Amino acid sequence: MIIDHPLLGPCDAQEFTYKGDACLIDRPEGLGDGAEAAFHDYAYLRDNPAGLHRELWFHEQGDRSWLVVTRNTLTHEIVGVELARDVARSRGRGR
Amino acid sequence: MHDLAPLTPLGAPAPHCDDIGPLRIAETPDRALASVSARLGQEAACKTALGALIGADAPDIARYTGGTPLNSFWIGPHSWMLEAPYAGHSDLAARAKARLGDCASVTDQSDAWARFDLTGEGIARVMERLCNLDLAAMAAGTARRSVVAHIGCHVIGHDSAHATLYGPRSSAQSLHQALIMAAKSVF
Numbered sequence: 465m466i467i468d469h470p471l472l473g474p475c476d477a478q479e480f481t482y483k484g485d486a487c488l489i490d491r492p493e494g495l496g497d498g499a500e501a502a503f504h505d506y507a508y509l510r511d512n513p514a515g516l517h518r519e520l521w522f523h524e525q526g527d528r529s530w531l532v533v534t535r536n537t538l539t540h541e542i543v544g545v546e547l548a549r550d551v552a553r554s555r556g557r558g559r
Numbered sequence: 560m561h562d563l564a565p566l567t568p569l570g571a572p573a574p575h576c577d578d579i580g581p582l583r584i585a586e587t588p589d590r591a592l593a594s595v596s597a598r599l600g601q602e603a604a605c606k607t608a609l610g611a612l613i614g615a616d617a618p619d620i621a622r623y624t625g626g627t628p629l630n631s632f633w634i635g636p637h638s639w640m641l642e643a644p645y646a647g648h649s650d651l652a653a654r655a656k657a658r659l660g661d662c663a664s665v666t667d668q669s670d671a672w673a674r675f676d677l678t679g680e681g682i683a684r685v686m687e688r689l690c691n692l693d694l695a696a697m698a699a700g701t702a703r704r705s706v707v708a709h710i711g712c713h714v715i716g717h718d719s720a721h722a723t724l725y726g727p728r729s730s731a732q733s734l735h736q737a738l739i740m741a742a743k744s745v746f
Contacts, residue, residue: 471620471636472703476691479706525706527621527635549636 467521467533468545475526483520485510486532489552514538520548568673568731577739580746581680584738586731587723589645592668593652597637601662609639612658623702623715632702632715640668640713672713673731675738677722681745686722688741690714694722708737 465477487510492502514537521531530548535541567588569575574586597605609617613626618639623632630642643651652667659665677685683695690707697703697716704713710733713725726734 479691525711526704527633528638528704529636547636 465540465542467531467542469523469526469529469531470545470547471529472523472527475523479523479525480521480531481524483522483530486518486520486548486551488520489532489548489555489557516543568728569735570732575735577742579739579742582682582685582742582746583676583678584735584742585676585678586735587674587676590669590674591643591645591648591651592672592725593641593655594634594666594668595631595639595641595655595659596635596664596666598662598664602637604662605637605659608659608662612655613641618702621701621703623700623717625700632713634702634704634713645669671728672725673728673734675724675726675735677724677738678720680720681742682720682722684745685738685741686714688744689737695719708734708741710734710737 466474467477467480469475492499492506494503496502516534517537518532518534521533523529523531532546532548532551533542534544536543564572566572567574567586569586574588576583576585595605595609606617609631613624613629613631615624615626618624618631618633621633624630628643628648631639632642634640641651641655648654649669651669652665656665686692686694690705692703692705692714694714694716699716699718702713702715704711706712707714707724707726710726710730712734715723717723724734
C-alpha cells in the first residue's frame with residue numbers, strides 16, 4: 465500500500481504505523497460538564513464503516529508527521545491524505 | 560581524571576573503511592550534530608534564524624544545504640538537523656541554541672548517530688536492495704529519512720557518486736553489515 469504523503473509524495477506504508485480513527489483528534493475537554501461520559505464515548509465508541517474511513521497514520525520511519533488518511537475499507541483505496549496538524553487546526557485546535 | 564580513548568560507532572579506535580568493487584563504504588565519525596525544532600507559533604522566526612546561522616536559506620522539505628562549515632538538512636515539518644566537523648564544533652548545540660534563542664528547541668545529537676559515506680559508482684544499485692527510497696531518481700541534495708535494512712536512517716544523496724547515511728549508533732554494526740552484504744551482492 466502506498467500513502468501519498470502531502471509533503472514527501474508517495475511513501476510505502478511500511479514506513480507508517482497506524483493509530484486509529486481520526487476522531488481521536490477531537491479529544492473532549494477534560495474538566496468540562498459531562499467529561500466522564502464524553503471520555504467514555506471518546507475511548508470506547510467507534511464507527512466501523514464499510515467504505516470510506518478517516519484514520520490517523522504516523523510516519524514513524526520518515527518525517528514523523530501525523531497524517532489523516534481517508535481509506536476505503538472495502539478496497540484499501542486511499543482517496544485523501546492530509547496533515548493531521550492542518551485537520552486539527554481547521555477544527556479550531558490551537559495546538 | 561580517567562584517560563578515556565574514544566571509539567568509533569563500529570567500536571574501533573580508527574574509522575572503518577571498505578572498498579567493494581567501485582564502491583567505498585566509509586565510517587565517518589568526526590561530525591557534530593544538533594537537531595533544531597521550531598516551537599509552536601515560532602515556525603517562521605525559527606526558519607529565518609536558522610538561515611542566518613548557516614549562512615543560507617534553511618533547507619526546504621526533504622532538502623540538504625551545504626554551508627561552510629555548517630550544513631543542515633530537513634528532518635520533518637519545522638525540524639532540521641545541523642551538521643558540522645566535530646573539530647571546532649563540539650559545542651554545536653549550545654552555540655546554535657545561543658543564536659536561535661526561544662524560537663527553537665535544540666538537542667545535541669552528536670554520538671547518537673553512526674555516519675557512513677558511500678562514494679563511487681553503483682550507490683543506487685546497492686541502496687535499492689536495502690531501502691524504499693529510489694536513489695537513482697532522487698535529485699542531488701535530497702535528504703530523506705527512511706528504513707535501511709529495517710533500521711531508521713537519514714539518507715542524504717549529494718550526487719550520483721556520493722550518499723551519506725546516518726543510522727542509530729547503537730545499530731551501527733547491523734547497518735554496516737547490511738551495507739557490506741548488499742554491496743557484495745551487487746559487485
